[in-house]
Amino acid sequence: MPAAVRVYILNYMVQYIGPRLDASFAALSDPTRRGVLEQLGRSDASITDLAQKFHMTLTGMKKHVGILEEAGLVTTEKIGRVRTCRLGTRRLEDEMAWLERYRQLWEARFDELDTVVQELKKKERIDGRAKRR
Amino acid sequence: MDARKEGEPTPMKNRTTVDRTSDREIVVTRTIDGPARIVWEAFTKPELFKRWWVPKSFGMSLLTCELDVRAGGSYRLVFRHADAGTMAFFGRYLEVTPHSRIVWTNDEGEGEGSVTTATFEEKGGATRLVLHDLYPSKEALDAGIGATEGMPETMDQLNELVVSLRTKQ
Numbered sequence: 001m002p003a004a005v006r007v008y009i010l011n012y013m014v015q016y017i018g019p020r021l022d023a024s025f026a027a028l029s030d031p032t033r034r035g036v037l038e039q040l041g042r043s044d045a046s047i048t049d050l051a052q053k054f055h056m057t058l059t060g061m062k063k064h065v066g067i068l069e070e071a072g073l074v075t076t077e078k079i080g081r082v083r084t085c086r087l088g089t090r091r092l093e094d095e096m097a098w099l100e101r102y103r104q105l106w107e108a109r110f111d112e113l114d115t116v117v118q119e120l121k122k123k124e125r126i127d128g129r130a131k132r133r
Numbered sequence: 134m135d136a137r138k139e140g141e142p143t144p145m146k147n148r149t150t151v152d153r154t155s156d157r158e159i160v161v162t163r164t165i166d167g168p169a170r171i172v173w174e175a176f177t178k179p180e181l182f183k184r185w186w187v188p189k190s191f192g193m194s195l196l197t198c199e200l201d202v203r204a205g206g207s208y209r210l211v212f213r214h215a216d217a218g219t220m221a222f223f224g225r226y227l228e229v230t231p232h233s234r235i236v237w238t239n240d241e242g243e244g245e246g247s248v249t250t251a252t253f254e255e256k257g258g259a260t261r262l263v264l265h266d267l268y269p270s271k272e273a274l275d276a277g278i279g280a281t282e283g284m285p286e287t288m289d290q291l292n293e294l295v296v297s298l299r300t301k302q
Contacts, residue, residue: 102159103151105191106264110149110163112185116175117167124171 027071032056033064037073037087044086047076156271161264169232169255172262176235176251177202187212197221204229208237245269 027033032054039045039053051061065085068074075088147164154160165172175181183198196219197211209223221241228236233253239246250265268274 099151099153099159103149103161106151106161106163107149108188108190109185110147110165110262112188113165113172113175116181116185117165117171120171120174120181121167 023071024073027067027073030064030067033068036061036064036068036085040074040085040087044084046082046084048082050085153274157268157274159266159268159274161266163262165260165262166258167260168258169253169260172253172260173232186210202226202229202235245273247273 028037035054036050039050045053047058047061047065050056050065051058054061056064065074065076069076069088073088074085076083076085078084147166149161149163151159151161175185177200179198179200182200183195186198187193187195193212193214195210196213197209199207199209201207204226206226206229207223208226209221211219211221213219222239224238224240224246226235226237227248228234228250232255234250236248236250238248247266247268250263250267252263252265254261254263
């Protein structure tokens with residue numbers, strides 16, 4: 001039930017990793033920066049491209065990209081005179097963290113399932129003995 | 134060094150694995166120490182199912198647990214969560230082969246949901262469980278995985294909270 005998993009993971013995030021996500025959330029709180037991420041999701045772009053696309057000065061865009069970079073959401077690389085921006089590795093880390101939480105969720109479930117199955121096995125043995133009598 | 138004394142029973146702890154096997158699939162496996170017919174019972178009888186599907190550590194309780202386990206039958210689970218109120222999860226059983234295979238849909242989300250196939254393979258008195266989740270698209274699976282995309286509303290609220298806390302500092 002994926003949605004139940006989501007609520008469970010949200011709990012975990014708020015309690016344990018929430019503080020670490022502050023930088024990400026602050027970075028995401030600005031509509032231009034969300035737009036930049038969306039744009040980079042489609043293709044890499046230079047700061048000049050992004051500034052044009054969002055009708056901004058180069059300095060303004062540099063500032064936004066800097067904040068996204070600090071949050072680990074974007075990486076940049078200067079080749080010659082052009083600084084190219086692409087989505088950061090955070091996505092991958094998030095996915096790995098998610099899979100690990102998902103695994104822990106199932107582990108907790110299966111541990112309880114073990115208990116139920118052991119109980120049923122025991123009951124079957126007792127019932128079996130009673131029938132043989 | 135193993136600290137356990139000889140002669141003590143070895144604690145049986147089977148590993149749960151989770152793998153993203155493709156853009157659209159997640160596979161969970163685990164071996165349960167019991168025959169398939171018993172594991173099957175725990176999957177299909179509501180009074181047993183509700184005991185393990187929602188472990189105590191989740192902070193949730195199951196208010197409703199209706200399982201009509203037959204091809205074409207439906208299920209409905211209603212959870213109560215301290216923070217999130219109640220949530221309903223529902224879908225249909227597409228395929229039911231006693232003691233070996235159940236396929237169900239997850240219809241609670243927006244749009245087309247994932248389809249889960251659970252298989253039970255008995256070997257030497259234990260059952261290897263494989264839960265295979267197939268999503269309609271890569272995007273649908275990513276939406277479940279990407280915390281920020283999967284929970285836009287909750288994330289927006291969390292974001293607002295974080296931002297308001299930061300401005301207060």
